[in-house]
Amino acid sequence: MRRAVVREATRQSDASQLVLTGTPEGWQPSILDRALSYPQLRFMGSKFRLLPWINMVLRDLPFETALDAFSGSGCVGYLMKAMGKEVTANDFLRFSCFVAQATIANSRxxxxxxxxxxxxxxxxxxxxxxxxxxxxxxxxxxxxxxxxxxxxxxxxxxxxxxxxxxxxxxxxxxxxxxxxxxxxxxxxxxxxxxxxxxxxxxxxxxxxxxxxxxxxxxFDNGRLNRAVNQDVFRLDPSGYDLVYMDPPYVPRADDNCYVKRYHFLEGLVCYWKDVEILQETRVKKIRKPYTPFSYRRNAEEAFDRLFALFSGSILVLSYSSNGYPDLPILVKLMRRQKRKVEVHRRPHQYSFGTHHAVERDKVEEYLVVGT
Ligand SMILES: C[S@@+](CC[C@H](N)C(=O)[O-])C[C@H]1O[C@@H](n2cnc3c(N)ncnc32)[C@H](O)[C@@H]1O
Incomplete structure (x- = not known):
């Protein structure tokens, strides 16, 4: 008997019934079993609970090579790896990149x-x-x-x-x-x-x-998968049949700063070498890298540049109703690059800890697909 593949990571998902306690020799998990066994992080904006839906949308698209351009916890890149695709996962945070290297790039x-x-x-x-x-x-x-x-x-x-x-x-x-x-x-x-x-x-x-x-x-999906640590606008856009984009959204309230929430992890992976600690902060935050997706005044132009950069690929954008810019603007921007733009919708509830409490945000989640 082999060790269970689907374990603790499924606890918070719809697939909690999938917990296996021993599987026969030669047993191969399904794409979703595999994806939902991902050691998910409690990561702001993680799409882990949306993986079954993302899988349903992606499986109808013709692609072999994929870029997860804002990989965060890495779960969507891992889903695409489970689908047998050649995956490159990118994030400008170093700790995200190490997680993707361990789980997506690593085959053996x-x-x-x-x-x-x-x-x-x-x-x-x-x-x-x-x-x-x-x-x-x-x-x-x-x-x-x-x-x-x-x-x-x-x-x-x-x-x-x-x-x-x-x-x-x-x-x-x-x-x-x-x-x-x-x-x-x-x-x-x-x-x-x-x-x-x-x-x-x-x-x-x-x-x-x-x-x-x-x-x-x-696990090995027979492909050469990679993990990259770059600002998205510095990536070479060639070679991807499909680009999945899940950038931070400018929220209507609070902020979307990943470094404010995860600075300790970002410092830890490099032992705080070459990062600037803001000594005046009580929790010893580090300076955040600039991203245009965090600012209302820059967000629209950033999406426009993003879609233009990857215009040679099928575009798949994850977005949510509590983000800025609004959905019609994003659809209009994607239409500049793509003849056909389709919007898939689904209700969703995010929850993650803040200093106030565990926040639960009811939103409508979108997958905007440009082909
Ligand atoms: C919404 S999260 C992605 C969540 C991910 N799809 C998941 O399911 O865990 C957005 C990610 O974009 C990254 N990011 C923000 N600006 C970036 C940029 N300019 N280049 C690359 N990554 C960026 C953040 O570090 C964060 O991990």
């Missing part, structure tokens, strides 16, 4: 028991940057000491997929142990006495679990 490499033991119990280094910088802000002192040690042990691995799996596992561990999954407010998990397992488990225990989960996410 897993972390073995001995390597895991070296990562967890190896000597690390005498550097204590994380403990010194984030004491009293995030996590417990022993979690922070673990992060310093494991980071240097991960750094001792050769660059490549093994390192990416370890970093992806560490990223997901940090999100799970963080009370609301975001890094906007300080707070040690031990102060939340709500009994959640994710808050009770140390970062060390999370990491051991997550390495196993990312190991199980590895």
């Amino acid at each position: 490499v897993r972390i073995g028991k001995e390597t895991l033991r070296d990562l967890v119990d190896g000597p690390g280094s005498d550097q204590r940057f994380i403990e010194k910088t984030f004491r009293g802000i995030f996590y417990t002192p022993s979690d922070l000491r673990f992060l310093d040690r494991v980071w240097w042990n991960i750094h001792a691995l050769p660059k490549g997929e093994e390192r990416a799996i370890a970093l992806a596992a560490l990223i997901r561990s940090c999100v799970k142990r963080q009370p609301r999954g975001v890094f906007t407010v300080a707070g040690d998990p031990d102060h939340y006495k709500d009994g959640r397992r994710d808050l009770r488990l140390s970062l060390r225990s999370h990491f051991i679990e997550q390495v196993d989960i990312f190991n199980q996410a590895v």
Whole structure:
């Protein structure tokens, strides 16, 4: 009997009934089983719960090569990998890129028991940057000491997929142990006495679990898949039959800043090397990279440039009714590049933690397809 492929990651999805407890030799998961087994991050704007619908729309389109241009948690790129496509996942955040490298680009490499033991119990280094910088802000002192040690042990691995799996596992561990999954407010998990397992488990225990989960996410679809870390406008647009675009939307309220919420993960993957910490901020945020999709005054022009850049490919845009610009404007912009533009719609409810509470936004979700 083989280990279950579909596991914990399906818990919050419609597919929770798919949890398998042992599967026969030679069993091949379906595209959706595979996609919904993805170790999803609690990531703002994640399309994880929309994967069945996205799959239904994508499977009718003629494509072999695809770009997930704003990959975020990586789940849509992983769906396309499960569909057997040659996938390139791109995001300008480094931590997103490591997750995509571990799950999408990686076809074969897993972390073995001995390597895991070296990562967890190896000597690390005498550097204590994380403990010194984030004491009293995030996590417990022993979690922070673990992060310093494991980071240097991960750094001792050769660059490549093994390192990416370890970093992806560490990223997901940090999100799970963080009370609301975001890094906007300080707070040690031990102060939340709500009994959640994710808050009770140390970062060390999370990491051991997550390495196993990312190991199980590895599969080979027979294609050469890639993970890229670029501003979308710097990408070479050639070579993609289809480009899936899920940029941040300028929201009607609050903001859409990923770095404000995930700065700790972005700093962690490079041990805060070459990033500027804003020392005056309580949670030690880092400076955010510029993206035109965050600003009302630039968003429309940014979509226009985006569609023009990838005009040689089938365009698939994820969008939602709470974003700016409005849907008719986006359809008009896409029509400048494409003869046929179709809009698929579906109601959706996003939820993610903020400093106020867990927000639940009821919206209509769109897939705008230009062919
Ligand atoms: C809505 S999220 C994508 C969510 C993703 N589809 C998922 O399901 O997890 C938008 C992503 O765009 C990235 N991003 C924003 N501006 C970018 C740019 N100019 N170039 C590349 N990536 C960008 C952000 O870092 C963020 O991960």
